[in-house]
Amino acid sequence: MKTLTYAQAVCEALDEEMAKDDKVVLLGEDVAFLGGNFKTSVGLYEKYGDLRVKDTPISEAGFTGLAIGMALTGLRPVVELMFSDFLLVAADQVINQAAKIRYMSGGQANVPMVIRTPIGAGRSSAAQHSQSMQAMVSHFPGLKVVVPSNAAEVKGLLKTAIRDNDPVIFFEHKMEYNKKFEIPDIVEPIPFGKARIAREGKDITIVATSSLVMKSEEAAEKLEKEGISVEVIDLRTIVPFDKETVINSVKKTGKLVIADESYERCGVAAEIAAEIFDEVFYYLDAPIGRVSTPNVPLPFSPALEFPIIPSVDRIYNKIKELI
């Protein structure tokens, strides 16, 4: 085992995949000389050079489209969008192009590209740099959507994303980048569509994405002291969705809370609840609980921002409400 920050885990995954396959190219704003706005590509420019680690102009639609053209002609581009809010600037290329090319071409072509982009509130970055866009992209067929939790998961899932032959939107959590994690010396790629039971329990299930997996584990720790046994499921990927693991857990515990940082309305939590409802209806002993971002733009002031971010306390309270 070794200790790494989450950002270093991203960087290691990129480095190992670039060393393994010379078709892997990284491009985005400030990825080269600066080593990434969140220090996720430190040293890669020096190691792999200007053509493989490319600083782009501030042209999100342009360089995302560029990556599609690269992917169609034999490369495996990894695009960094500095904030997931910027997905909206590149939306046509992501949604109307990358997501649909395999289908529109009747399977002739595929787009093996990864878009890495950070989500999450908590830095007083206000309404245009704090959003969690995983629900929006999950709506569109043709995109795989990854929401990794800790550093080891980030590393294993990013390796899979880079080797995948379809467009993958890989959401990193900006509040985790500087945190330290214990991770194995060698991390193998983690298959998509297979959720991880992060903690076993019998009284209630919590399905969580991204940093909320760690927050759920913390809440579960507190609840255990009160005699409540919580099962924490790390969803890993929203698309593909591991329905089976979630359903089996809910059948066992009879209660479910879903924690995801996208907005509550039409959010990931709403979708998971709807996806499994038919099969767990007769097993449920309580309504399904959601912990998401309320339906307001993210505010600037910490006094306003912190109370609405999905937190350990909000997860704890929601579980107490349903038990």
Place this chain on the structure above:
Amino acid sequence: MKVKEYSKKQLTEFYETMYRMRRFEEEVFEFYKQGLMPGLAHLYMGEEAIATGVCAALKNDDYIGSTHRGHGHLVARGADIKRMMAEILGKKDGYSKGKGGSMHIMALDKGILGANGIVGAEIPIATGAAFSIKYRGTDQVAISFFGEAASNQGTFHESLNMASAWKLPVVYIIENNLYGISVDIRDVANVVDIADRASAYGIPGVVVNGMDVTEVYETAKKAIDRAREGEGPTLIECKTYRWQGHHVGDPATYRARKDVDEKEKWMKKCPVKCLKEAAAIYKKISKKEFDQIEAKIEEEIQEAVQFAKENPYPDVQESYTDVFE
């Protein structure tokens, strides 16, 4: 038209390609009129000299980014017209198994990276193919075809900026047919020649008569050679006109607003007819030879029409495939 300096072989190839495009689309228009075609198609008729001239200067492994008005680009690259026709009718053996239609025909084996339903969206994609060429160190080039209206999209600016900054092997071809559906480019842009915008990127910008296949070919050849040699992109604006409306069924009455004879004047410059006349004047191709060419192509076209009509529709299960690997 400078046919005098051209070989019979080259002129025959130009004519065959343009005539094939023209006849192909006349049949597509017939499909529409007979109610055989689902949806719509954006016809390239009138603009044939552009795809023909540009593609004649390409090698087999070069790339093309195409548009919603893309039939001509495909025909010029030698795509299978039977599979094109079948796709346009939504049939099983179409290029995209009936999932794309006229607006999304892709022929990856011919370097066509896709026609595109979003105006201007293909410009960065073709530019990315050029980045890939530079990265892999091959001598290929990428061509990005788009209309004058696409040059007002942000993707035009973003792509030309990156391609010029990094000297990418790409040639941008503007097919300026004057109208974005009904909107006259002269009412929404403050330059007469869109090619002038090239100077903003420090690259050559050239205006050519898009109705003259030899002029298009010569200009494209220079730009393509320049790109192959690592000298970076060129912006070529081809002045042209579409015989039909924006899509089949659009009467395009808006075009008579400024000049009631506008369409008639342009049709006199028909690229197919003008090449035929010039080749006859210089005795490059005889009437008998033209008859033979046309008869041969007519046979291909009728074969494609029959193939498309008889080809079955895809199985309903096909809706659910090709989303992911």
